[in-house]
Amino acid sequence: xxxxxxxxxxxxxxxxxxxxxxxxxxxxxxxxxxxxxxxxxxxxxxxxxxxxxxxxxxxxxxxxxxxxxxxxxxxxxxxxxxxxxxxxxxxxxxxxxxxxxxxxxxxxxxxxxxxxxxxxxxxxxxxxxxxxxxxxxxxxxxxxxxxxxxxxxxxxxxxxxxxxxxxxxxxxxxxxxxxxxxxxxxxxxxxxxxxxxxxxxxxxxxxxxxxxxxxxxxxxxxxxxxxxxxxxxxxxxxxxxxxxxxxxxxxxxxxxxxxxxxxxxxxxxxxxxxxxxxxxxxxxxxxxxxxxxxxxxxxxxxxxxxxxxxxxxxxxxxxxxxxxxxxxxxxxxxxxxxxxxxxxxxxxxxxxxxxxxxxxxxxxxxxxxxxxxxxxxxxxxxxxxxxxxxxxxxxxxxxxxxxxxxxxxxxxxxxxxxxxxxxxxxxxxxxxxxxxxxxxxxxxxxxxxxxxxxxxxxxxxxxx
Numbered sequence: 001x002x003x004x005x006x007x008x009x010x011x012x013x014x015x016x017x018x019x020x021x022x023x024x025x026x027x028x029x030x031x032x033x034x035x036x037x038x039x040x041x042x043x044x045x046x047x048x049x050x051x052x053x054x055x056x057x058x059x060x061x062x063x064x065x066x067x068x069x070x071x072x073x074x075x076x077x078x079x080x081x082x083x084x085x086x087x088x089x090x091x092x093x094x095x096x097x098x099x100x101x102x103x104x105x106x107x108x109x110x111x112x113x114x115x116x117x118x119x120x121x122x123x124x125x126x127x128x129x130x131x132x133x134x135x136x137x138x139x140x141x142x143x144x145x146x147x148x149x150x151x152x153x154x155x156x157x158x159x160x161x162x163x164x165x166x167x168x169x170x171x172x173x174x175x176x177x178x179x180x181x182x183x184x185x186x187x188x189x190x191x192x193x194x195x196x197x198x199x200x201x202x203x204x205x206x207x208x209x210x211x212x213x214x215x216x217x218x219x220x221x222x223x224x225x226x227x228x229x230x231x232x233x234x235x236x237x238x239x240x241x242x243x244x245x246x247x248x249x250x251x252x253x254x255x256x257x258x259x260x261x262x263x264x265x266x267x268x269x270x271x272x273x274x275x276x277x278x279x280x281x282x283x284x285x286x287x288x289x290x291x292x293x294x295x296x297x298x299x300x301x302x303x304x305x306x307x308x309x310x311x312x313x314x315x316x317x318x319x320x321x322x323x324x325x326x327x328x329x330x331x332x333x334x335x336x337x338x339x340x341x342x343x344x345x346x347x348x349x350x351x352x353x354x355x356x357x358x359x360x361x362x363x364x365x366x367x368x369x370x371x372x373x374x375x376x377x378x379x380x381x382x383x384x385x386x387x388x389x390x391x392x393x394x395x396x397x398x399x400x401x402x403x404x405x406x407x408x409x410x411x412x413x414x415x416x417x418x419x420x421x422x423x424x425x426x427x428x429x430x431x432x433x434x435x436x437x438x439x440x441x442x443x444x445x446x447x448x449x450x451x452x453x454x455x456x457x458x459x460x461x462x463x464x
Contacts, residue, residue: 014116023116023174029076033178035447037084038415044095045088047422052084091444093450094457097427099240099291101263101442103299110298110354114347121155121322122343124334130347131334135348137356142306144270145290146283150350152310154339156350159264160189162289165305165316165317165341166260167193169287172315173258174227179204181220182231183212185241190231210431214247221255223262228257234279235265238429238438239391242266245281260283264291264303266396273364273371286312294351295397302348313338334406367444371397375441378451384411387459391436400429403458408435413448414461421456 012022019368046053060082069075070165089095091102095120119127121134142151156162167190171178180202182190196200203224205216211234221228230252232243252259261282267290269275270282282288285308292302307313317338324335339345358362375397382401383390391400402411411428415437418424427438439454 001209003445006167014101015118019116026076026363027112029073033077034084037081037087038089039090040081040085041087041422044092044425045422045423047420047421048085050224054253057082057086063296069094071190072381084412089445091445093446094423094454096439096441096443096454097425097438099294099442101294101297101365102445103293104297104355104359106420107298107351107355110329110351114350117347119247121336121345121347123135123336127336127347130350131336133353134339134347136336138304139354141290141304141352145267145288146308148283148308150310151306152311152313153306154316155345156305156340158293158303159187159262159289159291160192161341162194162291162303162305163189163231163260163262164186164193166231166343167197169307169315169410170229170258170260171199174229177222177226179203179226179228180231181224181228181257181424183207183219183243185212185233185236185238185243186233187237187264190262201324210236210241212243212248214244214251217248218251221251221257228255229260230257231260231262232285234263234282235396236267237265238398239400239431240265240394240396240440242395245279245284249281249284253284258286260287260289261285262289263292264373267304268292268295268364268368269396271361272368272372274369283308285356291311295371296352296355297367297444298348298351298355298366299444302352308343312355312409316341340378360443371441371444373442375399375439375445376449377448378441378454380450381455385455386460388455397441399438399439399441400431402434402436411435411437414458418457418461 012021014023026254060078090100100129121127121131124131138153138155141150145151154165156165167180167324178199180190180194180199182202183205183206190420191202194200201351203220205212205220207213217230221230230248232245232248234242234245244456249259262283263279265280266279267288270279288306290304290306292298293300296302321336324337327334361366367425375394379390379393379399382388382399387404388401389404402416412435415426415428427440429438
């Protein structure tokens with residue numbers, strides 16, 4: 001026996017005119033489970049370490065595929081509460097290890113709509129409005145970085161995919177003998193993309209100061225025959241540093257090399273009148289990587305690859321008759337396959353466009369400026385504290401520090417102790433031959449009091 005239309009066996013769907021009615025009570029259950037799970041956890045992450053978390057999840061989950069289901073509400077209540085209780089929550093002010101932002105509620109709400117309607121951006125007839133939103137959004141965002149007549153951008157899953165696409169496009173322009181030059185400070189996805197694409201092994205240049213030195217790059221370019229792609233970084237993952245982009249762009253022009261800039265972390269600084277000077281030269285690149293699930297406060301995934309001219313994306317063109325038949329394209333149906341190497345893909349543009357409309361340029365700029373100032377405030381506190389050593393003032397929102405007189409083993413142990421206790425999530429990185437704790441501030445709701453509490457927590461831990 002089939003239940004009313006759209007709900008065979010009583011299992012409602014999320015879309016259609018009845019979808020919102022079916023979702024509403026389930027959302028109440030989900031939101032309640034998120035709240036109770038966060039209360040169970042209490043801190044920035046669960047205490048006890050991997051074994052304790054796994055044991056708790058195993059007990060809660062039980063039989064992954066039971067013979068008889070427990071029903072929608074029980075399943076959501078149990079698993080969402082378990083997930084929240086076992087989460088490293090970037091909305092907690094002491095969860096500051098990685099480029100892992102707390103997403104804005106408005107973006108998450110928009111993502112719910114995307115999930116309910118389930119458009120797939122591989123053909124227009126699966127995503128009529130979503131494809132139009134994506135086209136308008138990508139061109140508008142590309143224009144923020146490229147002052148050219150026809151800038152464009154692709155939505156990606158993040159910096160790794162965007163960097164891979166950048167190298168792929170460069171390979172298609174110059175052939176498989178393309179040499180990739182990158183600093184030791186570059187994201188690991190750069191040399192990995194060269195390997196994945198069958199290019200010669202990427203050449204790593206030393207960056208003892210944390211950024212790519214123009215003199216080192218000049219020597220490398222002079223010694224590199226054939227086509228070359230230089231990759232620079234605007235916001236390193238270890239310290240948030242920005243390579244000297246104008247000098248690097250000048251060298252690329254002089255030697256006829258292409259330039260890709262990985263601005264996954266720092267790219268959104270271009271929106272801020274207070275910080276955009278740090279990115280001078282950004283628009284001179286052949287391609288840029290930008291992530292809005294960092295300083296854009298989007299749920300993952302929300303990456304971009306931008307280019308100064310849409311013609312640079314031509315190598316991605318692809319034809320599959322069931323998705324973009326030639327006569328359909330000639331008749332005016334948009335061809336979406338050349339907008340990604342993925343076929344099925346989510347309408348991630350919706351949450352981004354919703355956020356931009358909600359906050360506006362001034363609202364997003366305020367969040368960026370405020371978060372950067374939080375990092376400077378933390379740096380000043382640490383610099384003035386006799387028990388801590390600050391590595392350097394932050395360039396974006398990453399602060400490196402370590403307890404005074406601590407060994408590298410002490411630093412590593414302190415970090416793991418805080419993780420196992422569930423009291424703080426801090427990163428780690430090497431700089432100047434030593435191991436440092438890393439606080440990456442991406443939570444604009446963090447207060448000065450939260451930072452005071454974090455330092456007091458660290459100070460107490462160093463006494464043990």
